[in-house]
Amino acid sequence: MHHVHEENHEAPQSFLRRYIFSTDHKVIGIQYYLTALFMMLVAGLLAILIRIQLAWPQTPQPWLHKILPGLYDPNGIMRPEYYPMLFTMHGTLMVFFVLSTAPVSGFGNFLIPLQIGARDMAFPFLNMMSYWTFFVGCLVMLASFFVAGGAAASGWTAYPPLSALPESIPGSQWGQTLWIIGMVFFIASFTMGGLNFVTTVLNLRTRGMSMFRLPLTIWAMFCVSILGLLSFPALTAGVIMLLFDRHFGTSFFVPSGVVIADKLMPHQGGSPLLWQHLFWFLGHPEVYILMLPAMGFASDIISVFARKPIFSYRAMVFAILVISVLSFLVWGHHMFVSGMSPYLGMAFAVFTLLIAVPSAIKVFNWLATLWRAKIHFTTPMLFALGIVSLFISGGLSGIWLGQAPIDIQVHDTYFVVAHFHLIMAGAALFGVFAATYYWFPKMFGRMMNETLGKLHFWLTFVTYYLTFFPMHFLGLRGMMRRIYDPTQYDLFKPLQPINELISHSAFLLGAAQLIFVFNFVWSIFRGKKAGPNPWRANTLEWTTESPAPHGNWRGPLPVVYRGPYEYSVPGVAEDYIPQNVAPAEVKTVGARG
Amino acid sequence: MFGKIRPQGSGPGIADSWHGGDDGENPLGPGAEGGALPVHTKQIGLWALLVTISMLFAGFTSAYLARRAAGEWTPIPLPRVLWLNTLILLASSATMEVARRTLRSWNLRALKRWLGITMVLGLAFLRGQFVAWKSLEQQGIFLPTNPHGSFFYLLTAVHGLHVLGGLIALGVVWFRAWRERYTPYHPAIGLCATYWHFMDLLWVYLFVLLFIL
Numbered sequence: 001m002h003h004v005h006e007e008n009h010e011a012p013q014s015f016l017r018r019y020i021f022s023t024d025h026k027v028i029g030i031q032y033y034l035t036a037l038f039m040m041l042v043a044g045l046l047a048i049l050i051r052i053q054l055a056w057p058q059t060p061q062p063w064l065h066k067i068l069p070g071l072y073d074p075n076g077i078m079r080p081e082y083y084p085m086l087f088t089m090h091g092t093l094m095v096f097f098v099l100s101t102a103p104v105s106g107f108g109n110f111l112i113p114l115q116i117g118a119r120d121m122a123f124p125f126l127n128m129m130s131y132w133t134f135f136v137g138c139l140v141m142l143a144s145f146f147v148a149g150g151a152a153a154s155g156w157t158a159y160p161p162l163s164a165l166p167e168s169i170p171g172s173q174w175g176q177t178l179w180i181i182g183m184v185f186f187i188a189s190f191t192m193g194g195l196n197f198v199t200t201v202l203n204l205r206t207r208g209m210s211m212f213r214l215p216l217t218i219w220a221m222f223c224v225s226i227l228g229l230l231s232f233p234a235l236t237a238g239v240i241m242l243l244f245d246r247h248f249g250t251s252f253f254v255p256s257g258v259v260i261a262d263k264l265m266p267h268q269g270g271s272p273l274l275w276q277h278l279f280w281f282l283g284h285p286e287v288y289i290l291m292l293p294a295m296g297f298a299s300d301i302i303s304v305f306a307r308k309p310i311f312s313y314r315a316m317v318f319a320i321l322v323i324s325v326l327s328f329l330v331w332g333h334h335m336f337v338s339g340m341s342p343y344l345g346m347a348f349a350v351f352t353l354l355i356a357v358p359s360a361i362k363v364f365n366w367l368a369t370l371w372r373a374k375i376h377f378t379t380p381m382l383f384a385l386g387i388v389s390l391f392i393s394g395g396l397s398g399i400w401l402g403q404a405p406i407d408i409q410v411h412d413t414y415f416v417v418a419h420f421h422l423i424m425a426g427a428a429l430f431g432v433f434a435a436t437y438y439w440f441p442k443m444f445g446r447m448m449n450e451t452l453g454k455l456h457f458w459l460t461f462v463t464y465y466l467t468f469f470p471m472h473f474l475g476l477r478g479m480m481r482r483i484y485d486p487t488q489y490d491l492f493k494p495l496q497p498i499n500e501l502i503s504h505s506a507f508l509l510g511a512a513q514l515i516f517v518f519n520f521v522w523s524i525f526r527g528k529k530a531g532p533n534p535w536r537a538n539t540l541e542w543t544t545e546s547p548a549p550h551g552n553w554r555g556p557l558p559v560v561y562r563g564p565y566e567y568s569v570p571g572v573a574e575d576y577i578p579q580n581v582a583p584a585e586v587k588t589v590g591a592r593g
Numbered sequence: 594m595f596g597k598i599r600p601q602g603s604g605p606g607i608a609d610s611w612h613g614g615d616d617g618e619n620p621l622g623p624g625a626e627g628g629a630l631p632v633h634t635k636q637i638g639l640w641a642l643l644v645t646i647s648m649l650f651a652g653f654t655s656a657y658l659a660r661r662a663a664g665e666w667t668p669i670p671l672p673r674v675l676w677l678n679t680l681i682l683l684a685s686s687a688t689m690e691v692a693r694r695t696l697r698s699w700n701l702r703a704l705k706r707w708l709g710i711t712m713v714l715g716l717a718f719l720r721g722q723f724v725a726w727k728s729l730e731q732q733g734i735f736l737p738t739n740p741h742g743s744f745f746y747l748l749t750a751v752h753g754l755h756v757l758g759g760l761i762a763l764g765v766v767w768f769r770a771w772r773e774r775y776t777p778y779h780p781a782i783g784l785c786a787t788y789w790h791f792m793d794l795l796w797v798y799l800f801v802l803l804f805i806l
Contacts, residue, residue, distance in 0.1 A: 237650075
C-alpha cells in the first residue's frame with residue numbers, strides 16, 4: 001500500500017484552487033501570515049493615533065480632522081468618547097488577529113507538516129475552512145469601524161456592564177455586537193486549526209520521528225493548540241451570554257440597579273465578575289498561546305546559529321508542558337482587585353510565581369546554548385536573541401505583578417502596559433520577525449536582504465525598549481491605562497516629557513517596519529536564490545527544495561534517525577547532521593568521500 | 594488499493610502500513626517510535642472536538658453554579674415533556690448503535706433504515722425541546738424572566754444546535770449510504786456514532802444539572 005501514499009498528487013492547476021481556495025498547508029500558512037501582517041498594519045496605525053493623543057492631548061491636529069472627521073472634531077481635538085475604541089481595537093486585533101494568528105496559524109500551518117515529515121495536515125479541507133472563517137472574522141472586525149457609534153470600546157477584555165449595555169458608550173452599540181461576532185469567527189477558526197494541529201502532530205509524524213525528536217517549535221505549536229482547544233470555549237460561553245444580555249434582555253452579567261443617563265436599566269442580579277472569570281480563564285492561557293511559539297522559534301534558531309545542540313532538550317520540552325499546565329491555574333492574578341478572598345488570591349499568586357521556574361529553565365538553557373558558542377549574528381539570530389532579552393525584561397516585572405500586594409498598587413496603570421508589551425507582545429512580535437527571516441527562504445525560495453534586516457532589527461530593538469520601558473515609570477507614578485488625557489491631572493503633568501519620548505519612539509518603531517515591508521516585497525522578487533538548506537540546519541523542512549513542492553517532498557517522505565539539534569558533533573566532518581541522515585551515512589573526520 | 598486515491602492522511606490508520614507497526618521489527622533503532630497512535634486520525638480529531646465542546650459546557654456550568662449560589666434564585670418548574678425527550682434521545686443512541694453494527698455485515702439496506710430511524714428520533718427530540726420552550730412561555734417564563742429560565746433556554750439552545758450539527762452529519766452519511774459508497778472500514782459511521790452518543794450523554798448531564806442537582 002506504500003504507493004498510495006508515496007506518489008505525489010498533482011498540484012491543482014487553476015489559480016483559484018492553487019492560491020486562493022487552496023488546501024495546501026503552505027499556501028494556507030502564507031495566507032494566514034499575510035492577512036495577519038495586514039491586520040498588524042491596521043492595529044499599528046491605531047497605536048500611532050493613541051500615541052499622538054497621549055503626547056499632545058490638547059494640541060489641535062487639524063490634518064487629522066481632514067482624514068478622520070468622525071474621530072476628531074473640527075478643531076482637530078480627538079472626540080473623547082472614541083478614544084476607548086482605539087485601545088480596544090488595537091488590543092483585540094493585535095492579541096487575536098495578529099500575534100495569535102501569525103505565529104500559530106501562519107507559521108504553525110507552514111511548519112508542522114514540513115518539520116514532522118508529512119505531506120499535509122490531517123484535514124486539509126478543514127484547514128482551508130479555518131482560514132476563510134478567520135478571513136470573515138477579519139472583515140467583521142474591520143467593518144465594525146464603520147457602523148454607527150464606531151467599533152467596540154470596552155477594552156480588549158470587554159468587561160460588562162460597559163460591553164453589555166448599548167446605552168453605555170457609542171462603541172457599545174453595533175460595534176460591540178460585531179466584536180462578539182468577529183470573535184466567534186476567530187474562535188471557530190482557531191478551533192479548526194487546533195484540531196488539525198493536534199491530530200497532525202499525533203498521527204502524521206514520519207518514520208522515526210518520535211515525540212522526543214520533534215523540534216521545539218513543533219512542541220510549542222502542539223501545546224498551544226491544546227491550550228486553545230481547552231481555553232477558548234470559556235470565552236465562547238462568555239460571548240454567547242454577553243450577546244444574550246445585549247440583545248435578548250437576560251441578566252447574566254449585568255447587576256441590578258445600573259443607571260445610565262438617569263435611566264434605570266431593566267437587568268437584575270447578574271454578575272460582572274462572572275465575565276471576568278470566564279474571560280481570564282481564556283485570557284491567561286492566551287498569553288502563552290502568543291509566547292510559546294516565539295520560545296519555540298528562539299530555541300530552533302539559537303541552536304542553528306550557535307552551531308550547538310540546544311542545552312537540555314528534554315528540560316525544554318518539560319518546561320513547555322509545565323508552563324502549559326500552570327497557565328490554566330493563574331487567571332485570578334488578573335483579578336486581585338476584584339475583592340476575591342485573600343486566600344484564593346494567595347493561591348493564584350503562588351501558581352503565578354511558580355511559572356517563573358520553567359521560564360527560568362528556558363532562559364538558562366538558551367544562555368547555556370550560547371555559552372562559548374561561535375555565534376553567527378544573522379538577522380534571524382538577532383531577533384531570536386531579542387526574544388530572550390524581552391522575555392527576561394518582561395518576565396521580571398511579571399514576578400512583581402504576580403504578587404497581590406504589588407499588583408493592587410499598580411493595577412490598571414502603565415506599569416501593566418509596560419509589562420505585557422515587553423513580554424507577551426514583544427516576544428511574540430520578535431518571534432514573528434525571527435521566524436520570517438529564518439523561514440523566508442523556505443517560503444519563497446529566496447533570501448531576505450541581511451543588511452536591511454540588521455538595520456530593521458537594531459531600529460526595532462532600540463525603539464521597542466524606548467517605547468515600552470519608560471511606561472514602567474509612568475505606572476509607578478500612578479498614571480492609569482486607558483486614560484484619554486493625562487494632563488487633566490496635575491499629578492501627571494510632570495510626566496508629559498516621558499509621554500512625548502514614548503510617542504517619538506513609537507513613531508520611529510512604526511517607521512522602522514517600512515524597512516521590513518520593503519525588504520520582504522523586494523526579496524520575494526529580487527532576493528538571492530536560496531538553496532534547499534541555506535542555514536545548514538538539521539530539521540526536515542531543509543531536506544526538501546525551497547520553496548517546497550506540493551506534497552512537500554518529491555520522492556518518498558524522509559525517514560528520521562536522530563534528534564533535531566545535532567550540531568558540531570565531535571569527530572564528524574560537517575558541523576551539522578540533518579535528521580534524515582542514517583548513522584551509516586554520517587561522514588566522520590578523515591573518512592574518504 | 595481501493596482504486597481511488599484517498600486524501601492525505603485519511604487512510605484507515607492502523608491497517609495502513611504507512612503509519613508503521615506492521616513490519617515486525619523497528620529498523621530505526623531504539624527510541625524511534627515514529628508513526629501514529631493506534632487510532633484512526635479522524636477519531637483523534639473528533640475526540641479533540643468533543644473535548645472542546647466539553648469545555649464549552651464546563652464554562653456554562655461554572656457560570657450556572659456561580660449564578661445559582663449568588664442568591665435571588667427561583668427554580669422554574671420542570672417541563673414534563675423533557676422526560677419524553679430524554680427517552681427519545683436515549684432510544685436514538687440505541688438505534689445509532691444498531692446502524693453501526695449493520696456495517697459489519699455489509700448490509701447497506703439495514704444501515705439506511707436504522708440511520709433513518711435515528712434521524713427521525715433526533716428530529717423528534719428537537720421538536721420536543723421546542724415544545725418544552727413553549728410550555729414555559731405559556732407559564733409566563735420568557736428568556737429574561739428568571740435566571741434559571743435564562744440558563745435553561747441558553748443551554749438547551751446551544752445543545753440543540755450541536756444536535757442539529759449531528760443530524761446534518763447523519764444526513765450526509767445517509768445520502769452516501771444511499772449512493773452505496775461504504776466499505777465496512779469506512780470511519781464516517783463510527784465517527785457519527787461517537788458524536789451522537791456524546792450528545793446523548795451531554796443532554797443527560799444538562800438535565801441533571803438543571804433540574805435534579
